[in-house]
Amino acid sequence: MKLRLLAAASAALLAASPALAQSxxxxxxxxxxxxxxxxxxxxxxxxxxxxxxxxxxxxxxxxxxxxxxxxxxxxxxxxxxxxxxxxxxxxxxxxxxxxxxxxxxxxxVLPAPDRPGAAQELATLGSRLDSTYSTGKFQYKGKTLTLNDAEDVLASSRDPAELKAVWEGWHSIATPMRSDYAELVKLANEGSRGLGYKDTGALWRSGYDMEPDAFAAETDRLWKQVEPFYKNLHCYVRARLNDKYGDAVQKRTGPIRADLLGNMWAQQWGNIYDVVAPKSAPSSYKLDDLLVSHGYDPVKMVKTGENFYSSLGFSPLPQTFWERSQITRPRDREVVCHASAWDINDRDDIRIKMCTKVDADDFYTVHHELGHNYYQRAYADQPFLFKNGANDGFHEAIGDFAGLSALTPTYLKQIGLLDTVPGEQEDIPFLLKMALDKIAFMPFGLLVDRWRWEVFSGEVDPAHYNAAWWELRMKYQGLTPPAERPADAFDPGAKYHVPGNTPYTRYFLAHIYQFQFHRAACRQIGWKGPLHRCSIYGEKEMGKKFEAMLAMGASKPWPEELAAFTGETRTDAQAVADYFQPLNVWLTKQNKGEHCGW
Structure with a gap:
């Protein structure tokens, strides 16, 4: 009788607590x-x-x-x-x-809530946002302009009124996205909380083999390492813009007007090199002109990028790459022109999608995008969940690392674009061109996700999306829009990665990792000269060690993979300072007497 009572009590307890019934x-x-x-x-x-x-x-x-x-x-x-x-x-x-x-x-990246219809709703919003961006057009002087057209104007025009009009025209295409984006944020946050994360921003920050708050602190530490150099560059560029346009357009103190910097998002400033070039140290060549004079077309650009990786010992691209990639913009249909690399079947169907132009920007971009493809191929033998980069910053840094060599006059001579490598008198022009793209990018690379982290956390609501965006652009970049923005503006949506829902801190990290990789590679090949003149083209032994790191995919924590190639276990922006050191000294001299900062 006692045994039966015990058994009944036990059964009742298990029924009340099903978890106890399961081992x-x-x-x-x-x-x-x-x-x-x-x-x-x-x-x-x-x-x-x-x-x-x-x-x-x-x-x-x-x-x-x-x-x-x-x-x-x-x-x-x-x-x-x-x-x-x-x-x-x-x-x-x-x-x-x-x-x-x-x-x-x-x-x-955007987990859906675990309820019927939610995943489909989230996917529909994401596809619609991406397509709204990719098909965006606006009218200017009776013509219909695409983003490509607008970028050409921003890069080449030196008329402040025209720059302002075209900048505002492109940003107007984002206004209809705001309500869709707000709804997408709500759904993604619900999905992230269902997985145990505080919000989607916390989920994104969890992908770096450290706690989310620790990762945010790590990016702060890295920014502090490069911020003084950025402010030095900002000060110099602002003074040259003031020299050209005068106080009515660009004051000599305070922030810089964003549309004057040659890029739709002022994330890279290399297109205004003609405005800021040092008068005492002219550059003897322009890569855009070299490519045209040597008969480059978009396919030859990509073939040259392939040849760079082949010189390191990587296998040639498969024939399907050439048959299936989108290398130029089709004339008969709407496409996403934002450059990207694709791994269709996680094995050998690798492709790029670009609307390639024959210029220095896309010469670099080709080397960058192919870096993704060679990384994808290197880890093809890993299990499915390890078929990825050590972290997303690594994936972006691989091609950027190649690009650091691809832009050197050393490499341009190696592939026949230059007859001779210019002397050290051209080091400052070269480094200034590089800094206008690399250093100028870093605060933008940081702030895009800073804005999204605030949006995902609820700190910024839809009514204040645009105000918060420009507060961060002022804080990190020292920039303002060309005029007061409309109340309904959604300027973050004018940058592809926001409607495309691509996390952006990866690009900030990549701008540091690439210099760490470059410094390590140049040490491995025994390079004795300045880092900015080092080209790794043709260095097969170094390439073998590099490919071994790539083959690890996501199978190990990123510090282990970083150490496998560089011998270092911590992200270190000192490599950036090492590369640009001569320029920073020069900028400091040029800025004497200026009121730097904003």
Whole structure:
């Protein structure tokens, strides 16, 4: 009788607490779950990649619908796996399974809420935002301008009224996005909270093998390392703009007018080199002109990029790359022109999508985008969840590292674009051109996600999206818009990565990693000259060590992978300072008597 009472009491207790009735998952069960999730996600990824490629290279209502359907179904699947992964927290699994469980939780940039229809709604919003941006056009002087057209004006015009009109014209295409973006933020936050994150910003900051708050502090530390140099460059450029335009357009103190800097987002300033060039040290060549005079076309640009990687010992690109890539802008349809690299089948179907122009910017971009493709191919033998960069900053830095060599006069001579390498009298012009792109970019690379982190956390509501954007642009870049912005403006949406929902801190990190890689590579090949003159072209032994790091994919924490190539375990912006040291000394002299800062 007593035994029956005990059994009944035990059964009642288990019924009231179902968790007690289930034993804790075993390591074997955790591994089996990961294996199943990997297989299903890998199969689905091909379907999604194909749908995304078609939409990006042929934008219609139908292709938008197909991509949204595919990505919505993928979101539902990945969200389910991410939630299931959490039940294995605390299980004593092997290190590989533990890392895969973590990556499953971080798989989606925008996780959907776990309720019927939510994933499809989120995917539809994402596809519509991306397509609104990519098909954006505006009227100027009776002509219809695309972003490509507008960028050409920003780069070449020196008429402040024209720059202002075209800048405002492009930014107007983003105004209709604001309500869609606000809705997308709500859905993504709900999905992120369902996975145990405070908000989507916290989820993004969790992908760096450290706690979210620790990662934010790490980016602050890195910015402090480069901020003094940026302020020095800002001071010099502002003075030259004042010399050209006068106080009525650009004052000699305070912030810089954003539309005067040669780039739609003032993220790179190299297009106004003619305005800020040092009069005492002219440059003897212009890469744009060299490319044209040597008969380069878009395909030859890409072939040259392939040759760079081949010189390091990497295998040539597959024939399918040339058959399936979009290298130039089609004349007969709407496409996404924003340059990107694609890994369609996680094996050998790698492609780029560009609207390539024969100029210095796209010469660099080709080397950059191919860096993604060679990285993708290097880790093709890893398990599905490890087929990615050590972190997203690594993925961006690989091609940028190649680009540091690709822009040197040393490399331009190696491939026959220059007959002789200019002497050290041209070091300052060269470094200034590089700084106008590399150093000028860093605060922008930081602030885009700073803005999104504030939006995701609720610190900034939709009514204050634009005000918060310009507060950050003032704080980090020292920039203002050309005139007061309309009340309904949504200027963040005029930058692709916001409607395209691509995290942006990766680019800030890449602008540091690339110099660490470059410094390490130049040491490995025994380079004795200035870092900015070092080219790694043709260095197969170094290339072998570099490819070994790439082949690790996401299988190890990024400090281990950084150490495998550089011997360093910490991100270090001192490599940036080492590269630009002669220029910083020169800028300091030029700025004597100026009131720097804003």
């Amino acid at each position: 804790k998952p075993t390591p074997a069960e955790a591994k089996a779950f990961v294996d199943k999730a990997e297989a299903e996600l890998a199969a689905f990824n091909l379907y999604v990649a194909k749908a995304a490629w078609v939409r990006a290279t042929y934008i219609t209502e139908d292709t938008q619908w197909l991509e949204a359907k595919a990505s919505g179904e993928q979101n539902e699947l990945a969200t389910r796996f991410a939630k299931q992964a959490a039940k294995y927290d605390g299980v004593a699994v092997d290190p590989v399974t533990a890392r895969k469980l973590k990556l499953l939780k971080l798989y989606l």
